[in-house]
Amino acid sequence: MKYQAPRGTYDILPEDIKKWHYIENIIRKFTSLYNYSEVRVPIFEQLDLFQRSVGEDTDIVEKEMYTFKDKKGRQLALRPEGTASIARMVAEHNLQSSKKEPLRLWYEGPMFRYSRPQKGRYRQFCQFGIECIGSSKPIADAEIIAIGWQILQEAKVPDVSLEINSVGCPECREQYNILLKEFLYRDKDKYCTDCRRRMEQNPLRVFDCKNKICQQLINNAPRMLDNLCEECSIHFDSVKNNLEMMKVPFTVNPEIVRGLDYYTKTAFEYKVNYLGAQDALGGGGRYDGLIEYLGGKQTPAVGLSMGLERIILSLEKSGFSFPEENNLKVFVIPIGAAALQASIEMMQEFHKADISAIIADESSSVGSNLKCCDKNNVSFAILIGDNELKSGMYVVKDIQKKAQSEIKKEEVVSFIKNT
RNA sequence: GUGGAUGUAGUUCAAUGGCAGAGCACCGGAUUGUGGUUCCGGCUGUUGUGGGUUCGAGUCCCAUCAUCCACCCCA
Incomplete structure (x- = not known):
């Protein structure tokens, strides 16, 4: 084979398209129910935008971005995620939320990360996301979390768990980082080399280490959750409270650290335990500082994103059968070339009535054309040959019922419409 | 980015270093214009790609591409 889809991409x-339509329809349903508007943002942006918003020290920016220069030497990058673009858009167009109602936006599209591919991990993958912009209230966090939860429930993804945490605001996080570093440095030499590096750059990451020794040591470390400032603490309690009101089940996992730097306060993930290493279906959190940081007005916001491939993968794994779609309604079968003209006109009549119809190959046998109907789940076949042309009565076959009747050619469309 | 496994027909899988095969799928036929079953017949391959060893390579070796698994990261 000369050509194949590039590494980490797929067709x-x-x-398979029905699987995508299935989940996309559910997304549209819930975004619409909660009054979120779809927006579409570029697939590439200035490199700088992602460096600043996602964070220079993150894996995404450090080693996973597709960057390139255009012909004028502009430094650009394929987007590795959606929120940065949304925040840029809000800042750039100075999109206002009314005092009462935050701006509710959603998006869907391909994202690009250069990482080593695996099942459920691709270099081009599809994320959808929702962003609630302009509200600092805990109910906004809960709304976002609930929508994601409801979408996964409605899609029938089995055994999803929702884990939430608070990563605090810049102030209390800084305080906490000092505290955590003190703790880590006490037994510095006992940690693995990775963790010793993490201590410098992002001490929170030590919680993620799979090394047993590190895990034991970190067990006694101070937790962000126990060191939130009063405001963050109250906020987190209210989020939990609101989730309970919404009957969204969750567990608090103080170890959730998101891989993007812009998060403040609430952070959360939806997980399953049967996708191997790719166990996160989606996640998100609050990013109160980002829009201002990108030059917009001070605007609190909260959002989430989910990976469509992983949702589909979960459903496939659970043996879910996706709804069929787009079955051909009518197969017009001309018997002999003389019937071609009449068959084309018949087809066009169906199209005028919004009924899907195509014409069979007039040179192959009636039998094989009917077999074709069976295989493709066609509802009706219209047979048009010399006899039919003479009499003006077409043979209409109901493929599923195996019944056939002769109908005046002018009445064929309405007959099928009413069947 | 690190370690490992795999790659044969559209697909699922066979083939001791010795003629590349089977099921499913597909196509055609079973008295001329009527069907998912059945029966009969047929097609399908540069064995991922490129080198090497050998009288001879799907099989052994090297490289490369891709997929998968674990790590990592996350969607």
């Missing part, structure tokens, strides 16, 4: 084949 969505005709037989």
Whole structure:
């Protein structure tokens, strides 16, 4: 084979597209129910935008971005995530939320990260996200978390767990970092080399270490959750409270650290335990500082994103059967070339009535054309040959019921419409 | 980015270093214009790609590409 899709990319084949439509329809349903508007932002942005918003020290920016220069030498990058663009858009157009209602936005599209591919981890993958912009209230956090939860429930993704945490605001996080570093440095030499590096750059990451020794040591470390400032603490309690009101089940996991730097206060993830290493279906959190940081007005915001591939993968794994779609309604079968003209007109009549119809190959046998109907789940076949042309009565076959009747050609469309 | 496994027909899988095969799928036929079953017949391959060893390579070696698994990271 001369060409194949580049590493980490894939084709969505005709037989698979229904899976995407299935989940996309559910997304549209819930974004619409909660009054979120779809927006579309560029697939590439200034490199700088991602460096600043996602964070220079994150893996995403450090080693996973597709960067390039255009012909004028501009430094650009394929987007590795959606929120940075949304925040840029809000800042750039000075999008206002009314005093009462935050701006509610959603998006969907391909994201790009240069990482080593695996099942459920691709270099081009599809994320959808929702962003609630302009509200600092805990109910906004809960709304976002609930929408994601409801989408996964409605899609019938089995055994999803929701874990939430608070990563605090810049002030209390800085305080906490000092505290945590003190703790870590006490037994500095006992940690693995990775963790010793983490202590410098992002001490929170030590919690993620899989090394047993590190895990034991970190067990006694001070927790962000126990060191939140009063405001963050109250906020977190209210989020939990609101989630309970919404009957969204969650567990608090103080170890959730998101891989993007812009998060403040609430952070959360939706997880499953049957996708191997790719166990996160989505996640998100609050990013109160980002829009201002990008030059906009001080605007609190909270959002989430989910990976469509992983949702689909979960459903496939659970044996879910996706709803069929787009079955051909009518197969017009001309018997002999003389019937071609009448068959084309018949087809066009169906199209005028919004009924899907195509014409069979007039040179192959009626039998094989009917077989074709069976295989493709066609509802009706119209047979048009010399006899039918003479009499003006077409043979209409109901493929599923195996019944056939002769109908005046002018009445065929309405007959099928009413069947 | 690190370590490991795999790659044969559209697909699922066979083939001791010795003629590349089977099921499913596909196509055609079973008295001329009527069907998912059945029966009969047929097609399908530069064995991922490129080198090497050998009288001879799907099989052994090297490289490369891709997929998968674990790590890492996360969606």
